[in-house]
Amino acid sequence: MAQFDDQSIKRISRTVRGWERRQKGRQSQRGRWQGSGGKGGRTVAFELAEDLADDATTPVQAYRRNWSPSANSGWGGYVTDEADIIYVFDFRQVGYWGCEGAYGAAEMIGCDNGMVGIIVDLECPPESGSCGSGSGS
Numbered sequence: 001m002a003q004f005d006d007q008s009i010k011r012i013s014r015t016v017r018g019w020e021r022r023q024k025g026r027q028s029q030r031g032r033w034q035g036s037g038g039k040g041g042r043t044v045a046f047e048l049a050e051d052l053a054d055d056a057t058t059p060v061q062a063y064r065r066n067w068s069p070s071a072n073s074g075w076g077g078y079v080t081d082e083a084d085i086i087y088v089f090d091f092r093q094v095g096y097w098g099c100e101g102a103y104g105a106a107e108m109i110g111c112d113n114g115m116v117g118i119i120v121d122l123e124c125p126p127e128s129g130s131c132g133s134g135s136g137s
Contacts, residue, residue, distance in 0.1 A: 055093050056090055063082045064081050105119070
């Protein structure tokens with residue numbers, strides 16, 4: 001077995017501790033919601049739990065959709081989790097509006113009331129015929 005002098009042991013120990021700190025720091029950043037102070041956060045998929053009015057500035061309930069690697073015959077896909085309720089709205093006033101069951105994506109951001117999703121994409125089921133982006137009815 002190799003023998004190390006005291007100086008080498010200290011240098012190796014310091015290097016290992018530094019590396020471990022860096023790895024822990026990176027790991028703690030993964031999946032963490034950012035967004036306080038108006039900065040962008042994590043983008044999540046959702047399904048509307050209720051209708052969203054045109055240019056709504058009041059959040060509505062939505063269900064988070066999580067990625068499942070086994071969905072879609074093993075090709076993966078999003079699965080709605082009705083127990084995980086989030087709030088979303090068209091804060092950018094792009095003109096998103098939709099019916100219950102519409103799928104979309106929202107950027108989660110912090111506010112005084114917790115977390116809220118600012119819609120960045122919304123598409124309704126084709127059979128609804130009454131939602132999307134643009135002028136609502």
